[in-house]
Amino acid sequence: MIYFFTPWSYCNNYGKTLNHYMELLPSDNDWAVIRDGDTMFLTEDWGNHIYEIIEKVPDAGIITCYSNRVGKNHGQRWKGVISPNPDIAHHRKVALQNRKKNGNSITPLNNWITGVLMVVKKKTWKKVPFPENHRILNVDKFFSRNMLRAGYQIYRMDGMYLFHYYRLLEGAKNTAHLTK
Secondary structure, three states, X not given: OEEEEOXXXXXOOHHHHHHHHHHOOOOOOXXXXXXXXXXXXXXXXXXXXXXXXXXXXXXXXXXXEEEOOOOOOOOOEHHHXXXXXXXXXXXXXXXHHXXXXXXXXXXXXXXXXXXXXXXXXXHHHHHOOOOOOOOOOOHHHHHHHHHHHOOOOEEEEEEEEEEEOOOOOOOOOOOHXXXX
8 A cells, every 4th residue: 555645743853753654554565655745746647656666666765756846966856957937837747748758767866865755665664764863854865875775776756757845935045944
């Protein structure tokens, strides 16, 4: 079974919150799709797309995607840049064209990822849990590094483009929201 979560941490310990969500999964063979609260799927088949990729790489450590706006991780940035375009219709067109062009292709990523979207199997998470020593920043970075160090592969769904607000009006360097 696949469970979809958009977690919020009331305890200011995002890793602990993510671990709690993973504990909710009933079976070790269940998957969690964890995405940031400021994201949006832009194709109608996003759930099937994730399912098809899980079937393709059932032993993946983490599965992620492209996005219009992610921080320092160029492997997840669409065309390698942070898009300044606020037009959601533009991003939907990009997502539809990308899905048509790249379908269910995947690319292994050999570096840490941004946690805009993380698809993780409970069995794998039990071996590599989320670190609980960070409030919110870097939980995704250290989790993905730990996955790679444990020998798990991270894959990008090349056909999935997720809209991420990521401080569009405030500026990418603004971190005021992370202190609340």
